[in-house]
Amino acid sequence: MGTPRLLAGLDQIGRLDRVAHLTTHGQMPRYRPDELVDLAENIDLRGRGGAGFPFARKLRAVMRSARDRDGQTAVVVNGSEGEPSCLKDKGLLLHAPHLVLDGALLAAAALNADDVVLGVTREDVEQSLREAIAERGPAGRRTRVVRLPERFVTGEGTSMVNGLNGGPTLPSGQKVRTSDRGLNGVPTLLSNTETYAQLAVAARLGALDYRATGLPTEPGTTLLTVAGATVVEVPTGTPLPYVLELCGMDPGQGVLVGGYHGRWLSPGAALAADISRGSLASFDAVLGAGAVLPLPEDTCPAGEVARVTRWMAKESAGQCGPCVRGLPSLADVLEDTVRGGGRNALETIEARMRAVRRRGACSHPDGTAGFVASALASFPDEFRDHALGSGCGRRVRGALPLPEDENPERLVVDWTLCRGHGLCVDILPDVVRLDEDGYPAQASMPVPERLRPKALRAVRRCPALALRIQD
Template sequence: MNRTLPSSLDATDATDAPMRVLTSAAAQAGPELPAWLQAGGGLGLQRALQAPDRIIEVLRDAGLRGLGGAGFPTHLKWHAVAALAPLAGQGKWLICNGNEDEPGTFKDRYLLSRTPHQVIEGALIGALAVAANHVVLYVNPGQPEAVTSVSEAVQAWSGHPLLAQVAEAVGTPVELHVIPGSGLYVGGEETAAVASVMGGFPFPSLKPPFPAEAGVHGAPTLINNTETFAHVPHILRHGAAWYRTLGRGAAAGTKLYSLSGDVMRPGLHELPMGVTLRELIFIHGGGMLGSRPFKAVFTGGPSNTLLTAADLDVALDFDSVRERGSRLGTGAMIVVGEGTSVLRKTAEYVAFFADNSCGQCSSCKIGTHQVSRILDRIDGGAGRQSDLKALENLARLLPGSGRCGLVDGAATVLASSLSTFRHEYERALNR
């Protein structure tokens, strides 16, 4: 039987809907819950409480996608968890994944430090939608400001009537937990996050089963990135149609782009999903540092295919960037200007992956270290022509050989730099 969406979830509140959503002045309430509520916080959750069975539909209509890297449609993941029965003695779990640790990515620490309540409110709406009774804020312990802010914010929700209403709708008490991660990069992979939340070492595990089927203690578990949850209360408050108007073209909403490298104004920029790379760098980023010519950008963090000057007009959304053979990922953009060595940067990033391999998969642990050693040898002027062939073979053999995407990321950036900037490798060999 079809029902019209209740006006409480259809409303757009266009009069007070900010174009800067996650980073608006009103959102930056810190851990003070009264300040967040006074700025309009809580309205999204109140509207969700009026029709909890329609939450997932609203997110579908809004076009919200996972903003931690893959861009998977949020409503599909939420629906999968909502459709499963709770596990006896455990119920269901929800994890807000704030283990951000990749070079060039710094959006989640901003949200958790400056605007924790919009993240918590989004997570509570998620708990309401999937009937989760355990809500975990999973935070990188290397970001003490974020850990402190989230801990204070969670304490502020304790005993609040809205939390009690969520528990009543779910049918069981809803517990908020702040759990610092292991401090390891690999701990951000979803199955590793599950292991870490259970108190174990964050070893990624083979899938299936996916966490939605059997996550924390075997219970259905919903895992999304911090930025994804932060958008949810605004969508429920202002409506799906409003959210779609914020993006460009077919893209919906806004996106936090972490801009760094050889630009005049590095930092966090909240812009429409689908803004062009050229606009991000030359307008919002103030152009190239020292007026150097643009050379390339490590897109979505250092684990994707490099984009070059030929790609400056690409729309920064999941589908458009994928059409260029790369990925939007977390929205991190590490800009490289002429005079900065792509070979050197690639060596640095592969070394990061090698150092952060959990060692569970020998192809990853040994392979990434082998790539790192060869890159350092070439960059240091001691490379051999045979090293290029070895790197090409490793770039071909390593992808898909691990339980998580770490080795794939190292192989992808290696293959991309070899293909696009091979002249830098050749020049280093001929020094």
């Protein structure tokens, strides 16, 4: 939308190697440390990984800590993006890796950092970065890429640093700032992929030209992932409905912004919102990591929310009670509500959310509870109807993207017992197909996680007891 900056050149070539990158963006200018801090401050550069922390403050914090620690520093690029609804950082690292490296090396030069480390979780992203580092030749600094486990909590700051230091990739639960002690125990500048790419763009344009696009109060562009599939670059201030329209979508039943720790916008709010911190804050929402997820009319909101909550419970770091017990319990009661949990089901959900809030070692329980609370407020009739047993009559289409299960459970048919009653296909039409004789066409069928409750129902209701769930 408009002239691309981060995605410049990608309309001509699928991946910008070193030569194509320099042809598109030009050489990187040099900046003194104070000049780089001033640049980041003048354009109000903020972290694009979710928290939106001012980048200039991070730079100053690392510089202050370094003065007290013999000047040693490091730079870390958080390229994990464990949020299934986000692809923007993966897009940059796969297609424009040199822009990210430019920003990281520019910051490293300002901090006089010896180490630049990129933490990623995907094999193809790791390979793209290794190729880019090789294309650049000796950079005068130790630049390396480290592959970490692909989990939601990998992107948490202390979790990433722990993993890069050779420990478990889990949140520490301690309030330790990476600017004080990060990689190998030295003051570390840690920010996400898009933030470093924005820094590289701004360094070439200068503050004045960078501010020529977007809002005066929030200059520049930002990357969005729409519906978990399409990455777009938009100037800040772009109307949200215009973004959806150009992607062939509409607000549907509502729009989730900020991912699975985000908030729901009603269709009316989505039509009135634009892509900016100020606009979204007026609807009690944040852009977070740039996920924009419209919910189509043909899917069940309550079922979609329960499905995501179950996945979030499984992504727990497993280190504290609110995650280990609280989130699975919240997922249980949500699934029970979708199946018709009774009049007290909604009160039970509220109780489960209260039990995990502000008690976790990291923000994962709070973020998940906030996602559920926002859904209850946005779809009250849906949850009430499901709790009372009437439901909405719509299937769960998987509109909120989740990773595919590499080893899904399977619905297995015992041919010695099956009599072809056909109840299984009535309950599980997305899994079971009948052959021309009216029997299941396959003896073993994968069951997606979101359909597990229906698979269990099919097992219980089979008159011939011919079905079972198998790992």
